[in-house]
Amino acid sequence: xxxxxxxxxxxxxxxxxxxxxxxxxxxxxxxxxxxxxxxxxxxxxxxxxxxxxxxxxxxxxxxxxxxxxxxxxxxxxxxxxxxxxxxxxxxxxxxxxxxxxxxxxxxxxxxxxxxxxxxxxxxxxxxxxxxxxxxxxxxxxxxxxxxxxxxxxxxxxxxxxxxxxxxxxxxxxxxxxxxxxxxxxxxxxxxxxxxxxxxxxxxxxxxxxxxxxxxxxxxxxxxxxxxxxxxxxxxxxxxxxxxxxxxxxxxxxx
Amino acid sequence: xxxxxxxxxxxxxxxxxxxxxxxxxxxxxxxxxxxxxxxxxxxxxxxxxxxxxxxxxxxxxxxxxxxxxxxxxxxxxxxxxxxxxxxxxxxxxxxxxxxxxxxxxxxxxxxxxxxxxxxxxxxxxxxxxxxxxxxxxxxxxxxxxxxxxxxxxxxxxxxxxxxxxxxxxxxxxxxxxxxxxxxxxxxxxxxxxxxxxxxxxxxxxxxxxxxxxxxxxxxxxxxxxxxxxxxxxxxxxxxxxxxxxxxxxxxxxx
Numbered sequence: 085x086x087x088x089x090x091x092x093x094x095x096x097x098x099x100x101x102x103x104x105x106x107x108x109x110x111x112x113x114x115x116x117x118x119x120x121x122x123x124x125x126x127x128x129x130x131x132x133x134x135x136x137x138x139x140x141x142x143x144x145x146x147x148x149x150x151x152x153x154x155x156x157x158x159x160x161x162x163x164x165x166x167x168x169x170x171x172x173x174x175x176x177x178x179x180x181x182x183x184x185x186x187x188x189x190x191x192x193x194x195x196x197x198x199x200x201x202x203x204x205x206x207x208x209x210x211x212x213x214x215x216x217x218x219x220x221x222x223x224x225x226x227x228x229x230x231x232x233x234x235x236x237x238x239x240x241x242x243x244x245x246x247x248x249x250x251x252x253x254x255x256x257x258x259x260x261x262x263x264x265x266x267x268x269x270x271x272x273x274x275x276x277x278x279x280x281x282x283x284x285x286x287x288x289x290x291x292x293x294x295x296x297x298x299x300x301x302x303x304x305x306x307x308x309x310x311x312x313x314x315x316x317x318x319x320x321x322x323x324x325x326x327x328x329x330x331x332x333x334x335x336x337x338x
Numbered sequence: 339x340x341x342x343x344x345x346x347x348x349x350x351x352x353x354x355x356x357x358x359x360x361x362x363x364x365x366x367x368x369x370x371x372x373x374x375x376x377x378x379x380x381x382x383x384x385x386x387x388x389x390x391x392x393x394x395x396x397x398x399x400x401x402x403x404x405x406x407x408x409x410x411x412x413x414x415x416x417x418x419x420x421x422x423x424x425x426x427x428x429x430x431x432x433x434x435x436x437x438x439x440x441x442x443x444x445x446x447x448x449x450x451x452x453x454x455x456x457x458x459x460x461x462x463x464x465x466x467x468x469x470x471x472x473x474x475x476x477x478x479x480x481x482x483x484x485x486x487x488x489x490x491x492x493x494x495x496x497x498x499x500x501x502x503x504x505x506x507x508x509x510x511x512x513x514x515x516x517x518x519x520x521x522x523x524x525x526x527x528x529x530x531x532x533x534x535x536x537x538x539x540x541x542x543x544x545x546x547x548x549x550x551x552x553x554x555x556x557x558x559x560x561x562x563x564x565x566x567x568x569x570x571x572x573x574x575x576x577x578x579x580x581x582x583x584x585x586x587x588x589x590x591x592x
Contacts, residue, residue, distance in 0.1 A: 098460075098468070100362065108460065109366065110359040179460075181467040182483060183475050190471060204460045204468035204543070206352075206362060206433075213435040214352070214458035217444060221437050221487075227497035228486035229436060233475075243481035243506060250501045289458070 092166030094193035095173050096180040098205020101289030101315075104130035106211065111203050118173030120165050122158070126177035126315060128290070135173075155185060159192040166198030179207040183233060183258060207231065209256035211289030212317040216297075218283060220254040225323040227252045234260025234267060234318070242266075246274030249320065251327035257318040264304035267318065276300055276322050277330055286316040346420030348447035349427050350434040352459015355543030355569075358384035360465065365457050372427035374419050376412070380431035380569060382544070389427075409439060413446040420452030433461040437487060437512060461485065463510035465543030466571040470551075472537060474508040479577040481506045488514025488521060488572070496520075500528035503574065505581030511572040518558035521572065530554055530576050531584050540570040 095114045100106035107115075115121065115134040123132065125145035132141060144158050165172045172193075176184045180202055193200050209231050213220050220229040232243045234257040242263070249255055249271050260267055261284075272278055278301030286294045298306035300320060306312070349368045354360035361369075369375065369388040377386065379399035386395060398412050419426045426447075430438045434456055444454050463485050467474050474483040486497045488511040496517070503509055503525050514521055515538075526532055532555030540548045552560040554574060560566070 096468075098464075103364070105364040105367070106362050106458065108354065108360050108362055110357070112363065113359070179464045179468075181464060181473045181475070184473065185477065186473045187476060200471065202468035202471060204360065204464040206458045206460060207464060210352075210433045210435060210458040210461060214350075214433075214456035217454065217456060219435045219438070219440045221435070221485075222441060223439065228484055228502055230482055230484050230502070231475075232482040244504055247504045248482055248484070248502060248507070250498055252497060253502070 090169045090171070092169045092193070092196065092198040093171050093201065094162055094166055094189065094198055095171070095201045095203065096184070096186055096189065097173055097175050097203045098179040099127055099131050099175050099177055100206040101178050101208040101211040102128055102287060103289055103291055104128055104133070106206050106289050107131065107134070108203065108205065111205065114201070114203055115173050115175070117171060119170045120172045121175065122161070122172065123175040124177070127175050131175065155188060159188055162189055163192045163196040166193045167196040176205070179205040182207050182231060206289065208258060208288045208315065208317050209319070212256065212285035212319060215288055215293050216283055216285055216295040218319055218321075220256070220319070222323065225252070225325060226254045226321060229253070230255040231258070232256070233258045234263040245270050249274060249276050249322055251322055251324045254319060254321045257320070259314050259316070260318045261307055261312055261314045261316050264307045268300060268303040271300060271320065276320070277326050280320060280322050280326055282318065282320045284310070284312045284316055284318055286312050288315070288317050344423045344425070346423045346447070346450065346452040347425050347455065348416055348420055348443065348452055349425070349455045349457065350438070350440055350443065351427055351429050351457045352433040353381055353385050353429050353431055354460040355432050355462040355465040356382055356541060357544055358382055358387070360460050360543050361385065361388070362457065362459065365459065368455070368457055369427050369429070371425060373424045374426045375429065376415070376426065377429040378431070381429050385429065409442060413442055416443055417446045417450040420447045421450040430459070433459040436461050436485060460543065462512060462542045462569065462571050463573070466510065466539035466573060469542055469547050470537055470539055470549040472573055474510070474573070476577065479506070479579060480508045480575060483507070484509040485512070486510070487512045488517040499524050503528060503530050503576055505576055505578045508573060508575045511574070513568050513570070514572045515561055515566055515568045515570050518561045518572075522554060522557040525554060525574065530574070531580050534574060534576050534580055536572065536574045538564070538566045538570055538572055540566050542571050
């Protein structure tokens with residue numbers, strides 16, 4: 085790594101969910117200008133082809149269970165490169181501000197006297213929606229859209245899924261395969277009807293993406309039967325009319 | 339409009355929130371291949387420069403209050419062009435599946451015997467987050483991210499903001515300027531602390547974007563004092579530690 089006289093800069097770049105042509109034009113330019121490229125596990129090899137031949141490329145991925153490069157070591161690497169005046173492109177799958185651990189890396193670059201730029205990207209839930217032609221909002225039926233995770237960080241409690249899944253909401257669960265039973269049973273226990281539409285989108289935004297369409301009461305079964313694997317997004321929709329149907333059925337039963 | 343022998347195709351294209359270099363590479367290619375371009379009010383002129391010189395360009399925007407092209411007429415236009423075998427690019431600001439009225443346009447194209455492709459885009463909330471360096475998720479603090487609207491369609495009830503804004507949630511309100519008082523008072527009445535961080539991001543993703551940082555209890559005042567105008571995104575964060583502080587303060591007061 086060669087130090088230079090510029091102020092160092094960290095550019096956090098959202099690379100979208102997979103296919104290289106889902107990068108923004110700005111992302112491709114910033115990658116091409118970078119002197120050091122830090123990339124992780126879900127970045128497709130074609131994305132690295134936007135980089136200059138002179139750029140140093142460094143894999144900093146963490147696969148589940150493999151240990152990998154720890155976040156603290158990565159923050160240190162960023163600080164060191166920025167202090168040396170380098171233009172550092174940190175490639176993140178999806179969007180850098182969604183489950184991207186961006187704050188720690190930004191803080192490391194600022195503390196090292198560098199500048200920071202953030203390039204937004206297409207987040208996996210929206211690639212999943214586009215690929216399966218599912219609107220995550222729908223006039224009068226779905227007014228809010230929730231992005232949450234099926235997998236909390238070590239020791240953290242999982243998100244309060246039940247409180248978010250109200251009538252009028254479409255929720256996207258990232259990395260939910262291992263928690264399929266828990267998501268299904270938590271939502272059903274909180275009153276979401278079993279026949280609410282639910283779709284698994286495996287490898288959203290990649291050319292080999294696959295959609296498994298089912299209903300909430302069969303979410304875990306479908307994942308198992310169809311061998312759905314992470315990275316996958318689960319979209320669950322609770323349209324207002326389903327809540328109204330349920331209320332009418334309950335009234336009739338009385 | 340010249341009919342041709344191909345099967346017609348509707349391509350719904352997310353054009354991101356403003357700046358033309360926030361289009362994806364795929365979006366620029368699909369625009370260049372289109373024979374008819376349908377675009378609306380928030381599409382920047384530079385985006386149209388990706389189009390072929392031979393393409394017909396048609397403005398189909400609806401400004402608030404100006405009447406504009408009604409959705410039914412637009413659906414009809416799409417059906418007609420697709421039936422004539424044209425490749426129709428429908429440019430949407432942000433992502434087409436988020437507040438994009440996509441379902442109706444998809445249905446029109448399918449009914450006319452056409453194919454449909456959807457190209458996801460950068461949604462305004464994520465451009466807002468990137469531009470103001472705000473992570474919408476944060477380890478242990480913010481586990482879910484909600485996108486909702488400050489402005490319901492005519493006659494529809496507004497979204498149930500209070501039920502979505504729980505500890506651990508960051509919420510993005512689209513087009514919320516006119517509802518600033520209502521958002522602020524609804525959230526505070528439901529228990530979100532007045533000092534929760536809140537940021538207005540005007541024209542997120544555009545080069546003249548502006549961030550006004552404040553707290554929930556000053557959201558409406560800040561919008562007024564700083565003359566914040568739509569299109570604007572309001573990001574409100576309710577980190578888990580704020581909820582814990584509040585609980586501790588309540589316990590001490592007893």
